[in-house]
Amino acid sequence: MFLKSNGKRGIIAGLSVFLLALGAGLAGIYPASSASKVEPDYAYLKGLGWEPMKGTLPNLACTDKSYADALKKGVKLGVYDAAPYMYKDKDGKLTGIDYEINVAVMKYIGIKNWTNVQLQWPEMIPALVSKRIDVIAGDIHENPQRLQTIAFTTPAWWYGTILVVPSANAKNIKTWANLQTSGVKVGAITGSFTAEYLAKLTPKVDLTLYADSNTEFTSLAAGKVDVLVEDGPKAGEFIRNNPSSGLKILPPATSAPPAEFQDGDAKFAMRPADCTLIGAWSRGLAELRDHGVVTAILKKYGLGDGDNLFMPAYKP
Numbered sequence: 001m002f003l004k005s006n007g008k009r010g011i012i013a014g015l016s017v018f019l020l021a022l023g024a025g026l027a028g029i030y031p032a033s034s035a036s037k038v039e040p041d042y043a044y045l046k047g048l049g050w051e052p053m054k055g056t057l058p059n060l061a062c063t064d065k066s067y068a069d070a071l072k073k074g075v076k077l078g079v080y081d082a083a084p085y086m087y088k089d090k091d092g093k094l095t096g097i098d099y100e101i102n103v104a105v106m107k108y109i110g111i112k113n114w115t116n117v118q119l120q121w122p123e124m125i126p127a128l129v130s131k132r133i134d135v136i137a138g139d140i141h142e143n144p145q146r147l148q149t150i151a152f153t154t155p156a157w158w159y160g161t162i163l164v165v166p167s168a169n170a171k172n173i174k175t176w177a178n179l180q181t182s183g184v185k186v187g188a189i190t191g192s193f194t195a196e197y198l199a200k201l202t203p204k205v206d207l208t209l210y211a212d213s214n215t216e217f218t219s220l221a222a223g224k225v226d227v228l229v230e231d232g233p234k235a236g237e238f239i240r241n242n243p244s245s246g247l248k249i250l251p252p253a254t255s256a257p258p259a260e261f262q263d264g265d266a267k268f269a270m271r272p273a274d275c276t277l278i279g280a281w282s283r284g285l286a287e288l289r290d291h292g293v294v295t296a297i298l299k300k301y302g303l304g305d306g307d308n309l310f311m312p313a314y315k316p
């Protein structure tokens with residue numbers, strides 16, 4: 001692969017070509033250092049009504065082969081059981097809001113083959129990092145701690161975090177502040193941002209963690225905990241399918257959720273090194289949102305016409 005020349009000059013020239021080629025190859029594995037340091041103009045954007053979270057701008061100067069590999073070999077999707085996000089219907093076929101959105105993305109960007117890897121929610125990030133899966137296909141909220149190990153797509157849709165209590169509400173829980181009241185038992189999902197947030201509060205929350213939402217809701221109905229902190233769509237789906245459960249959702253307008261739960265949207269996640277795959281997936285999501293496909297999927301599962309596309313504070 002050396003240039004055709006004589007003596008040391010030919011060797012040096014040849015080594016230069018080799019090092020350039022090696023550098024190009026490494027650029028496809030490691031993010032460009034200049035790109036990794038780029039940050040948005042926070043002051044300018046804040047003046048227009050939005051201050052981005054620190055560290056959310058991904059490396060956009062990428063040359064890796066993750067998207068090309070996905071086109072050739074397919075991808076492994078991390079899936080789990082949590083209606084209405086993703087679950088098996090009566091025929092055993094995987095369905096749900098997030099699953100249908102991801103399938104639509106792959107249909108748009110040309111990925112023809114994919115494998116569903118069934119996991120519990122706490123396994124998602126470890127499975128992604130260890131390359132057991134390529135995509136966390138269940139929607140996941142972006143936060144500074146997660147940004148240290150994984151990368152996120154553009155937003156897919158939005159939903160809020162709510163409090164769920166038994167209809168009798170014996171502990172008279174009305175607001176998030178009541179979660180820290182002595183004698184109140186609170187439930188949440190292991191590995192969720194909600195659980196991480198509650199575990200850090202002072203006074204300490206009497207917190208019980210669950211591996212899946214079905215166990216969580218049935219425990220609340222059985223009186224093992226007094227309140228759940230959960231996603232609105234999951235709670236609504238469980239109550240709709242189990243009308244005798246005796247559970248109810250406290251209105252966010254009066255339950256006063258903290259700021260950390262008022263500004264979040266559903267995204268999907270991949271490894272930071274898979275830069276071109278993240279870009280392709282994000283382009284697909286943007287097109288699907290803009291052309292009504294995401295709205296059609298949301299409506300199919302009983303969510304509002306466009307109400308779940310934008311965070312309430314920024315809804316046009």
